[in-house]
Amino acid sequence: MTHPRIARRSLLAGAAALGATPALGQAKPYAGQTLNGAAFQSTFFEYLRGYFPEFEERTGARVNFNTQAFPVYNQRTDLELSTRGSALDVVNVTFIYSGRWIGAGWLTNLSDFVADRNRTPADWDAADFVSGAQSAMTNAQGQTFGFAWEAGAMLLAASRADILDRANQPMPTTFDALLAACDAVQGRESMTAFVADRLHHWNWIPYLMGMGGQVFRDPPGNLTPMLGTPEAIRAAQWYADLLSKFAPSGGLSFSDDQAMRAQMSGRSMFRTQAITWLVPLAKHEESTVKSTVRYALMPAGPQGNYPGSNSHGLGIPAGSRRKELAWEFIQWALSKDMLNRIVRTHGYPSVCRRSVITGEAFKTALTLNGQDVASLYLQVLELGGRSGYMKYRTVPVFPQVGDTINRGIDRIATRQQGAEAAMRQTQQDAVQVLTRAGVRLDGG
Amino acid sequence: MTAASVRRHGVERARTRFFQLCLAPSLAVLAVITLAPAVFLLVSSLTPLDLTRPETVGDFSRPLENFRLMLADGRLGNSVWVQAKLSFWTVLLQLLIGFGLALLLNSRDRMIEALRTVFLIPMVLPPIVVAIIWKVIYTPDISPMHWGLSVLGVTIPSLITDPDWALTAIIIADTWQWFPFTMLMTLAALQMMPQELIDAAKVDGASAWQMTWHVTLPFLRGVLLVAGLFRLIDSIKAFPLIFILTDGGPGSLTEVTNYYSFQQAFNFSLLGYSSAITVVLLAASIALSWVIIRAIGWGHRD
Structure with a gap:
């Protein structure tokens, strides 16, 4: 070298x-x-x-x-x-x-x-x-x-803000507004309104928390899974709908890079993901959306804003x-x-x-296309540090619980199961893998 | 016993001892590289070995616990069913396509010989390359197949994320990669087929179809069964295609047993549980091979 x-x-x-x-x-x-x-x-x-x-x-x-x-x-x-x-x-x-x-x-x-x-x-x-x-x-x-x-730090990026402007849609700040914006831009200039990579256990959790749900009861002390609750079922249905209605064909198998390239080439509009995958929209030499990309905080749900960090x-x-x-x-x-x-x-x-x-x-x-993204970045990091809501992700057994979440969301988004059945099965699977790993659960 | 026969026995014993001595180093190496891991697998399957919990190393307090957990593991049961479907269809298709193409390519023509070589390419490619080729084919936004169909006005879903197609997509890719194996074996056998058999059938007025059904197929029976056995055992080891194309999904629709076992060991650190699954899988493969070998009557002359 x-x-x-x-x-x-x-x-x-x-x-x-x-x-x-x-x-x-x-x-x-x-x-x-x-x-x-x-x-x-x-x-x-x-x-x-x-x-x-x-x-x-x-x-x-x-x-x-x-x-x-x-x-x-x-x-x-x-x-x-x-x-x-x-x-x-x-x-x-x-x-x-x-x-x-x-x-x-x-x-x-x-x-x-x-x-x-x-x-x-x-x-x-x-x-x-x-x-x-x-x-x-x-x-x-x-x-x-x-x-x-x-x-x-998870942010929201829109690759073609010019299309949003023409559709009179502001950058969404709530889940409902995100859905409305997706409805407004889906199909315009052959774009899909949303794109995500296949790691639902990272992408979905902010939506779960925004609707009042959580992964574990009280991590890291109490790792009883909370994936069959009404909040989790509602959040899973909501996110699976977002994917099945607005994501590109085959999007469920997208890697991080594929999803990034879908946005960079202007084929998909919105993505909620860590900043590392969103900055290239404004800076990568192959990006076709450098002059139209816009950033915002992750939209908030009825129960608050929990961007992943x-x-x-x-x-x-x-x-x-x-x-x-x-x-x-x-x-x-x-x-x-x-x-x-x-x-x-x-x-x-x-x-x-x-x-x-x-x-x-x-x-x-981090001034990207005229926007101060540095301050958004710091806000998200401090949010995660203050309330500790990201603790769920650092427990030793998260990889296996994350895997059950991935499969549960997949089953709903591909219509193999309804949200309630899929999330009850996800909860059951999570209990099983945690028990196998020797974790003591409530009621166990 | 005469002195001559005593001397002959002595020579026989010395020769046997010499052969054993010659074989000993190879057997010792074989024992180290195959038996030792198998023993480790068996021993660790009797423990709850979890890399993140040091206290589980050498814990034999409940030696059958992993096997008990397996009985209640729905995802494992599903993976066995997926494996059965994958093995059945891939072996069947590879035998049919391999046999059919071997019949068509059984000629000394130069063009045909060149074509034969082309058909062998998928088999000699590294499995990971095959998986990447099919990933490109199955990913709508970069796929030449999807592009070609859209030009014709046909839109199809992404095969690897569609629950109705995901397993079929794996079966197609696996068949593409491995039909040359059955084709090659069949072709080799066809070229050793006695000309008298063919001539006799022709003299009896057999049609092409009758020739294939009553002469060629019975002659190839043994070869096809051996090829099928090899492919069956290999299909149980299916991994790169699933790892690259579907990650076992969507949901668990393409999750086969060895992939599930891999996840338990290398993604979740549950080596004990993974070993138990692997031990059962190994036993099932051996039993299956034994049954098929018995059915073929390998080693017995008619």
């Missing part, structure tokens, strides 16, 4: 970020060591990779950082962590696996590192990370096992033999300086440090 040439100024800036670290007061304290890292593919790591030579120059260590496709990374890392092996020193702490990995004791408690002034200078400022993004990285005792490098962090496996070096790497990669540089240079839209989000560089990067 080739690294871009590092300008002297960049090198000095990187060194300044590292220079604050006491352990690096010595000359190349990690010379001869190799740091092994892994994460799923993301533009963030592509950008960061360009700066690795600075870290290597400063510490003397070599960085061997591999990225894989999201599901591949999760499966491999899940197995690697479960063996408590030492093959990896830095890993991505995936949101939906965070509860599982932290709960099983597979990650290192970073609170000890942060509290130790010999390891972490005060101006690294761990409290600067937005609480909503950090909530998935902590355990019930408030100990931290990762620091967020990416946050997903998630975050992925960097953590250290419990089995790593180079924890000190790994911590140096995390501090360097997620320092204010590095994140500001990545935002300034590449326009990266998903950082989790408040000081960076509220800075000019980020605001400029």
